[in-house]
Amino acid sequence: MTIPPQALFSQLLIGLINGSFYALLSLGLAIIFGLLNVINFAHGALYTTGAFVAWFLLQYAGLGYWPSLVVAPLVVGLFGVLLERTMLQRLAKLDPLYGLLLTFGVALVIQGLFRIQFGSSGQPYEIPDALKGATDVGFMVLPNYRAWVIVFSVLVCSATWYVIERTKLGSYLRAATENPVLVRAFGINVPRLVTLTYGAGVGLAALAGVLAAPIYRVSPLMGADQIIVVFAVVVIGGMGSILGSIVSGFSLGLIEGLTKVFYPEASDTVLFVLMALVLVFKPAGLFGRVT
Amino acid sequence: MNQRETTTRPALRALACIAIAALLSSAGGVGCKKDSAGGAGPAGSTTTESAKIAGNAIRIGVLTDTSGLYADLAGQGSVVAAKMAVEDFGGKVGDQPVEVVFSDHQNKPDVGSNVARQWLDVDKVDAVVDVPTSSVALAVSEIVKQKNKVLLASGPGSSELTGKQCSPNTVHWTYDTYALANGTGNALVKTGGDTWFFLTADYAFGQALEKDTSAVVTASGGKVLGSVKHPLNASDFSSFLLQAQSSKAKVIGLANAGGDTINAIKSASEFGIVKGGQKLAGLLVFISDVHALGLKTAQGLDLTEAFYWDRDDMTRAFSKRFAEKHKGAMPTMVQAGVYSSVLHYLKAVKELKSAADGKAVVAKMEELPTDDPLFGKGTIRKDGRKIHPMYLYEVKAPGDSKGPWDYYKLVREIPAAEAFRPLEQSECPLVKK
Numbered sequence: 001m002t003i004p005p006q007a008l009f010s011q012l013l014i015g016l017i018n019g020s021f022y023a024l025l026s027l028g029l030a031i032i033f034g035l036l037n038v039i040n041f042a043h044g045a046l047y048t049t050g051a052f053v054a055w056f057l058l059q060y061a062g063l064g065y066w067p068s069l070v071v072a073p074l075v076v077g078l079f080g081v082l083l084e085r086t087m088l089q090r091l092a093k094l095d096p097l098y099g100l101l102l103t104f105g106v107a108l109v110i111q112g113l114f115r116i117q118f119g120s121s122g123q124p125y126e127i128p129d130a131l132k133g134a135t136d137v138g139f140m141v142l143p144n145y146r147a148w149v150i151v152f153s154v155l156v157c158s159a160t161w162y163v164i165e166r167t168k169l170g171s172y173l174r175a176a177t178e179n180p181v182l183v184r185a186f187g188i189n190v191p192r193l194v195t196l197t198y199g200a201g202v203g204l205a206a207l208a209g210v211l212a213a214p215i216y217r218v219s220p221l222m223g224a225d226q227i228i229v230v231f232a233v234v235v236i237g238g239m240g241s242i243l244g245s246i247v248s249g250f251s252l253g254l255i256e257g258l259t260k261v262f263y264p265e266a267s268d269t270v271l272f273v274l275m276a277l278v279l280v281f282k283p284a285g286l287f288g289r290v291t
Numbered sequence: 292m293n294q295r296e297t298t299t300r301p302a303l304r305a306l307a308c309i310a311i312a313a314l315l316s317s318a319g320g321v322g323c324k325k326d327s328a329g330g331a332g333p334a335g336s337t338t339t340e341s342a343k344i345a346g347n348a349i350r351i352g353v354l355t356d357t358s359g360l361y362a363d364l365a366g367q368g369s370v371v372a373a374k375m376a377v378e379d380f381g382g383k384v385g386d387q388p389v390e391v392v393f394s395d396h397q398n399k400p401d402v403g404s405n406v407a408r409q410w411l412d413v414d415k416v417d418a419v420v421d422v423p424t425s426s427v428a429l430a431v432s433e434i435v436k437q438k439n440k441v442l443l444a445s446g447p448g449s450s451e452l453t454g455k456q457c458s459p460n461t462v463h464w465t466y467d468t469y470a471l472a473n474g475t476g477n478a479l480v481k482t483g484g485d486t487w488f489f490l491t492a493d494y495a496f497g498q499a500l501e502k503d504t505s506a507v508v509t510a511s512g513g514k515v516l517g518s519v520k521h522p523l524n525a526s527d528f529s530s531f532l533l534q535a536q537s538s539k540a541k542v543i544g545l546a547n548a549g550g551d552t553i554n555a556i557k558s559a560s561e562f563g564i565v566k567g568g569q570k571l572a573g574l575l576v577f578i579s580d581v582h583a584l585g586l587k588t589a590q591g592l593d594l595t596e597a598f599y600w601d602r603d604d605m606t607r608a609f610s611k612r613f614a615e616k617h618k619g620a621m622p623t624m625v626q627a628g629v630y631s632s633v634l635h636y637l638k639a640v641k642e643l644k645s646a647a648d649g650k651a652v653v654a655k656m657e658e659l660p661t662d663d664p665l666f667g668k669g670t671i672r673k674d675g676r677k678i679h680p681m682y683l684y685e686v687k688a689p690g691d692s693k694g695p696w697d698y699y700k701l702v703r704e705i706p707a708a709e710a711f712r713p714l715e716q717s718e719c720p721l722v723k724k
Binding site: 010011015115123145217219261 | 358359360361362363364366493519520521522524525526527529531533534537550553557558561562563567579580582584585588618620
């Protein structure tokens, strides 16, 4: 089958939109894994929670999309802080498998509660008025909201990368990852740093959730649908690598988009095939540190 | 150097963990929640509150999707409906108590088959009910036939269940892909929608729906320009919709269901596809989907249903009782079908005074005319197809709706005689002599 260039461009653009979500989600996962060595399986559920918090705010407090973009990540971030302080911290010295099991359990509980309360079809959430409508960009009609998603997530990803790689706070973080004992000896409160990092990573997931709410429905399963793919993205990018998660998030979105054109039946498996290949040839991931 | 090594080793181990976890959960399908049921095995999830009661009880097993994308259109609502049917029948057949058990099949044929085997072999279940997801229903139908029990299929859509793969132990109750194609497909072609492109869920149901609708479209002089197959439970439909858009077909047929249909309709409105002059045809849209979409997005959709709660006094009375037990939600046609099929099953068992021989029970069900408050009078054919009228509805505009769940206006009643595939066209071996 031949694909006209117009169709190809529009598919690439759509891939980029999906990639934005992958990048935001995998970024949070990478940060958490880098510092806490925790495989945060609750990430998808917290993304769902972010969307639900936005929905609650609209339904019960009359707060629209824009305030939610700030408030929801804060609320979910606080929840993350609580989770880290009360549970995850106790597993810090054990094998990462325990953290995985705990967060997996937390994810099941959160998802189950939402499902029991709200059913599986989800709740509608309107696109904010300022971003309604669509723009004709020549080769396709691009909904304004989707354009905003790309721009906003690129901004958030670069800001996060900058904070971690180029600021003093970031250097503490990276140092604490390398050698927590030594960093503590310099008078830095490492446990607090760890807690806040978890909160921030989880906040990113919630942010992605708010962004996704108007596109998909606010549904209990929205996180479960994404999380496995996002794990594949993180593995491909290299566990704990900030840049890796961003780059592979966007590029895998593109690859998935192309698959949907050429062989749609494989669109939900292609990322896992890539993941398997990467694990075979470069087990630390494309951007992972090899020692 | 030592430091480094100690930090990378857990990292590699973690990698392995993730790979395993990812494999486990993708093998387990859409997410992680099903381990509560699947991991523990069917026995763990069979909520037999009264499983210890005497061995002579008649057991009805509601096999459904309680956690995935079809949970709202079937799920716990189907369990509620089955229990209401048993209650309305008096809770007993002769001196045998009737029990309802349920389990989650997670929309997977292997999980559904395991539960069905466990139920029929060990837990002495006499009838399996509901079973949304055609691929699961086809697998379970085969098992039920082997064990000579009864399958009352309300949730699945594939017309194969009463076609090539029909069974003397299966009754297909509520709707099927032929009836949907015949209702919605026909109506749209007649109003000028003569070129079609399909978005098809890539499994038994989607394929059957595409096949049946294509046949209707072609037979009424229309043309099918193409189709794209998407995975079940796909989260993003924009890519598939763009392909449909560039096909320039007048009608985009959504050969999918539940959450998939909702997402597709939502994205279509975002990408201005309807504004661009193409019409969306939700070939299978349930009232729970309309509820989730909101009237603003769903208005104007044509859809075919076997049941609508607000049709007459009897359906309203039932639906009110149902809603009280199911968090205020009105029953979907699948849930209504569960109620009505269980009721008719119990009638047949009462006549026979035994549920032991599944084939005999189904034969009795076919012999007795059906009559209940929800579907009215009807019959069951030799191929297992339950026959009743279908209804073509249009979704109301927000201004016309009096409140939540007031969603449909009737376009046309499709009489029972035209609604389903004529027996002469059936490929069912039970029909051919």
